[in-house]
Amino acid sequence: MEVKRSLTLAIADSDQEYLQSIGQFLRSSEEYKRYQVKFFSNEERLAAYLTSRTKTDVVLSSSDIHIDDELLEKNIRYHAVLSDQPDENTIFKYQPLPQMFRKLVNQYYARNRPIAGAMTGEGKTQVLTVASASGGTGKSTLAVLLASTMASQQYDVLYLSLEEFHLTKMFFQSDEDIDSSPVFYYAKAKPELLDESFENYVVTDDATGVHFFQLADQGSDIRELTAKDTEVFIDAILASEQFDFVIIDGDGSLQDRMVGAFKKSHYILQVLTNDIRSYEKTKQFxxxxxxxxxxxxxxRKIGFIINKFLGEDIDAFEPYGIDIQARFPYVPEWKLVTEAEQLYNSALFMDQVRELFKLMTTVRSNDKVASG
Structure with missing residues (x-):
C-alpha cells in the first residue's frame, strides 16, 4: 500500500462541454489518481461546496464564476483563474490538458508547502507533534516508530511524551540511572537555568538510539505545564542544537501544554481512524x-493520517474536507504489545513509516546538498 496524497480540486466554468472534456481526460489518465475533483457550472453550487469543507486545495474557475472574498481567504488554499487567452498570471483553458494540470499543480505547491517543505523551518532542529482528537488511534505507536525510523537513518532524535499517563518506559529503556523529572521544574520555576541543565536529564534508548526523558508513569509535572512553560521548554531544546528532530507524542486533549507544543511545532501530524466519529472530533479539535x-x-502545518486503515475510503467522510496524506494498515497483533520490539514485526506498517519519513525529509536533504 503506497502513501497516498491526493489534492482536492474544484473546477468551475459555465461551459459544461468544457467541464465534460476535462472529466473524460481525468478518468482516462493517471492524473485522475492525483485528485479528488468536483465540477461546477454555476457559482451558487460552488459556494455551497466550499462552505461545506474545511479547506479545498485548489479551485480553478473562469472569470464569469464569482467567488466571495471570504471564501477565497478562509476556504481555499490556492485559486487559479481560467482564461480564454494565454497569460502568465492565469491558466489558459485551451492548452493541452496534461500541460495545464502540470502548471496548476506546480503553482499550488509553490504557494503551499507539502510535508517536506513544512519540515524545513529555520534552524537545525525540527519539531514534529503527533496528535489525535480521540483515543485509540495508535498515535503513540506512530510517534515511537517514526522516532525510531529517524534514528535508524542516523538522525539525532528526541522523543517527548506530553501525555499525563504515558508509556515511555514501555517503548524506550536506558541503563542510565537518571530521573528526568527536574527538567519540568526548571521550565516552570527557573527557566533561566533550563538551557544549561536540561542536557543532564536526556538519556538514550539502548536499542534504537532515540533520546528521551525518563519520567514517572503518572506525570503530575507534565499535567501542571502551562502553554508558556512548554514553549520555554521547547525553546531550550531548540537552542541546544543537539537534535535533528523532536518528536512530541501529544496528549489527546487540548490542555495548555498542547497549545504551547502546537505553537512551537514545525509540523503537526493529526492521526484519525477511518470512522465518522474520528472525523467529527478532528474537525472540532x-x-x-x-x-x-x-x-x-x-x-498549513497540519497533515492528516489514517491509522488502522482497512483498505476502503468512505464517501460519507468527503464533506469534512480532511485531506488524508497517508494510510497505515490495521495490525491486530499490536493489541497485545508489551515491548517496543514487537512493533517492528509488521513489514507493511514499517514500509509506510519509512515512506512518510522520506516524504518529510526530501526537501530537508535537498537543502543540505544545496548549502553544502
Whole structure:
C-alpha cells in the first residue's frame, strides 16, 4: 500500500462541454489518481461546496464564476483563474490538458508547502507533534516508530511524551540511572537555568538510539505545564542544537501544554481512524486549535493520517474536507504489545513509516546538498 496524497480540486466554468472534456481526460489518465475533483457550472453550487469543507486545495474557475472574498481567504488554499487567452498570471483553458494540470499543480505547491517543505523551518532542529482528537488511534505507536525510523537513518532524535499517563518506559529503556523529572521544574520555576541543565536529564534508548526523558508513569509535572512553560521548554531544546528532530507524542486533549507544543511545532501530524466519529472530533479539535493558538493559518502545518486503515475510503467522510496524506494498515497483533520490539514485526506498517519519513525529509536533504 503506497502513501497516498491526493489534492482536492474544484473546477468551475459555465461551459459544461468544457467541464465534460476535462472529466473524460481525468478518468482516462493517471492524473485522475492525483485528485479528488468536483465540477461546477454555476457559482451558487460552488459556494455551497466550499462552505461545506474545511479547506479545498485548489479551485480553478473562469472569470464569469464569482467567488466571495471570504471564501477565497478562509476556504481555499490556492485559486487559479481560467482564461480564454494565454497569460502568465492565469491558466489558459485551451492548452493541452496534461500541460495545464502540470502548471496548476506546480503553482499550488509553490504557494503551499507539502510535508517536506513544512519540515524545513529555520534552524537545525525540527519539531514534529503527533496528535489525535480521540483515543485509540495508535498515535503513540506512530510517534515511537517514526522516532525510531529517524534514528535508524542516523538522525539525532528526541522523543517527548506530553501525555499525563504515558508509556515511555514501555517503548524506550536506558541503563542510565537518571530521573528526568527536574527538567519540568526548571521550565516552570527557573527557566533561566533550563538551557544549561536540561542536557543532564536526556538519556538514550539502548536499542534504537532515540533520546528521551525518563519520567514517572503518572506525570503530575507534565499535567501542571502551562502553554508558556512548554514553549520555554521547547525553546531550550531548540537552542541546544543537539537534535535533528523532536518528536512530541501529544496528549489527546487540548490542555495548555498542547497549545504551547502546537505553537512551537514545525509540523503537526493529526492521526484519525477511518470512522465518522474520528472525523467529527478532528474537525472540532482543529477549530479549537485555531482559537487557542490564535493562529488562523495553523492548518498549513497540519497533515492528516489514517491509522488502522482497512483498505476502503468512505464517501460519507468527503464533506469534512480532511485531506488524508497517508494510510497505515490495521495490525491486530499490536493489541497485545508489551515491548517496543514487537512493533517492528509488521513489514507493511514499517514500509509506510519509512515512506512518510522520506516524504518529510526530501526537501530537508535537498537543502543540505544545496548549502553544502
Amino acid at each position: 482543529l477549530e479549537e486549535v485555531q482559537v487557542l493558538t490564535e493562529d488562523p493559518g495553523i492548518d
